[in-house]
Amino acid sequence: MGNMGRRGAVALGVTGLVAPLTLALGAAPAQAASCTAQAGPYQKQVEKFLGRPVDGRQSAADCRAIQAFQNRHGITPAIGYAGPVTWGVMDLMNKQKAVGDKPNKDGRCPVNKGRIACVNLTLQLSWIQDGSRLVYGPVPVRTGRDGFETRTGLKKIYWRDLHHVSSVYNVPMPYSQFFDGGQAFHSVGLSMWNPPGSHGCVNMTTTAAKKYWSLLRTGDDVFVYGRKPGT
Structure with missing residues (x-):
């Protein structure tokens, strides 16, 4: 925690x-x-x-x-x-903006897993796809800063908590979907371009976090790749 x-x-x-x-x-x-x-x-x-x-x-x-x-x-x-x-x-x-509606043009996010949430750290973008079909996004996200990087690799959502609250600081983390230890998708009241970044989570706007909550389920795959600028 x-x-x-x-x-x-x-x-x-x-x-x-x-x-x-x-x-x-x-x-x-x-x-x-x-x-x-x-x-x-x-x-x-x-x-x-x-x-x-x-x-x-x-x-x-x-x-x-x-x-x-x-x-x-x-x-x-x-x-x-x-x-x-x-x-x-x-x-x-x-x-x-240049990515448009083809966030997985380079084929980095697996297309053989069915529904999967993809996170491109280099471009600070995330989206949900089903096979090669884009389901939602891409949306800008705010990932881990230098020293607290969002970890790369293939993961699975293992716990979802709609009204999650940080156990130490008693701070709300709405629409939390955890996929790697304490790292999760969740909404924040900050600009997605606010530097230097999060402490590991994939921060999203409330709109995007709600949509992710409605589209994803426990056990769904998450693939994180690339490297956030400045890390």
């Missing part, structure tokens, strides 16, 4: 994000004052992603757009700097 407890700490971090986000969004002058005038190393890429004029120079409007993106996804410090963490999130989003 130790792993589940540590993951509970991640969920606890949500409350830590709420107050600064509220302050930033509700106090425009303070937010503007915290904006950096410095162009970041990924300025042009970030400008392009956000639909800003691509000139490689930081403007007040650029900074506000970057800062809003950072606040939305819990990227700190949210000072509007086009650094590697911010661009890394955007680059991942671009790669996820």
Whole structure:
């Protein structure tokens, strides 16, 4: 239960994000004052992603757009700097979008197991397939950070708990479906692109976690492969 407890700490971090986000969004002058005038190393890429004029120079409007993106996804410090963490999130989003409706194009997730939940750590995507037929997804997920990686390999869902609560931190982990020790699919109230990641679980939005709960059963296969960026 130790792993589940540590993951509970991640969920606890949500409350830590709420107050600064509220302050930033509700106090425009303070937010503007915290904006950096410095162009970041990924300025042009970030400008392009956000639909800003691509000139490689930081403007007040650029900074506000970057800062809003950072606040939305819990990227700190949210000072509007086009650094590697911010661009890394955007680059991942671009790669996820490029997958379209063919998440298993490379055939890495087994197609001879019937219904199976697939997790691509490299692209931070998960989906459910039945043979080669896509049943649901792909959806963005938030997997284990460096040192707490979501373990790879073929596994099975062995325990489902709709209203699971971390035993150590007393933090809700709704729609938990455990497939490897303390590692499970479950919903969180965080952006799926919130760095650096979970403590091993495959975090999902409530919508995706509910759908996984309705489609999967105890004994269903789960296949985890790839490597999360930064781990």
